[in-house]
Amino acid sequence: MGSPVVLLDIDGVLNPFERPHRGYRRHRCSPNGVTFKLWLNSGHGRVLLDLAAATGAELIWATYWCNEANVWISPRIGLPELPFVPIPRYPGRTDGWTRGAWKARHVASWAQDRPFVWFEDEPDVTERVAAEPGVGDHLLVPVDPQVGLTGEHIERAAGWLRSLDG
Numbered sequence: 001m002g003s004p005v006v007l008l009d010i011d012g013v014l015n016p017f018e019r020p021h022r023g024y025r026r027h028r029c030s031p032n033g034v035t036f037k038l039w040l041n042s043g044h045g046r047v048l049l050d051l052a053a054a055t056g057a058e059l060i061w062a063t064y065w066c067n068e069a070n071v072w073i074s075p076r077i078g079l080p081e082l083p084f085v086p087i088p089r090y091p092g093r094t095d096g097w098t099r100g101a102w103k104a105r106h107v108a109s110w111a112q113d114r115p116f117v118w119f120e121d122e123p124d125v126t127e128r129v130a131a132e133p134g135v136g137d138h139l140l141v142p143v144d145p146q147v148g149l150t151g152e153h154i155e156r157a158a159g160w161l162r163s164l165d166g
Contacts, residue, residue, distance in 0.1 A: 010061075051154055064089070111135065113134060
């Protein structure tokens with residue numbers, strides 16, 4: 001078992017779908033030539049770095065953005081370049097997988113028995129991750145995609161990560 005990880009999604013977590021409260025700023029990002037308008041909070045970087053430092057966890061992107069998160073998101077919220085879970089492009093429902101289930105399958109395979117907290121807004125990832133063989137201790141912190149990441153989410157993750165030492 002390695003050190004714990006904190007897995008970060010972007011859309012619906014760091015980029016809420018509704019116009020967010022104070023602290024967020026609008027950004028245009030163009031990964032792969034497709035332009036997106038995102039709401040990002042520059043304070044999230046510091047909060048996430050503090051969470052990682054206080055709990056001995058490693059921050060990892062777990063998003064369809066993959067390495068593009070390091071180009072377009074990290075500098076805008078104050079994070080360094082982070083490793084990422086290689087999540088292949090979603091093939092569509094023709095294979096019987098939802099977007100969340102597809103992502104959960106790849107996250108579980110990547111994490112193996114390493115403990116992790118995952119900030120995610122897809123509603124079906126909790127049961128899908130738990131059903132994957134070999135997945136270790138984990139906490140899925142469901143984030144309302146209309147609101148995005150909050151202090152309550154961070155506190156819940158911090159509590160769980162601290163409990164791993166006991």
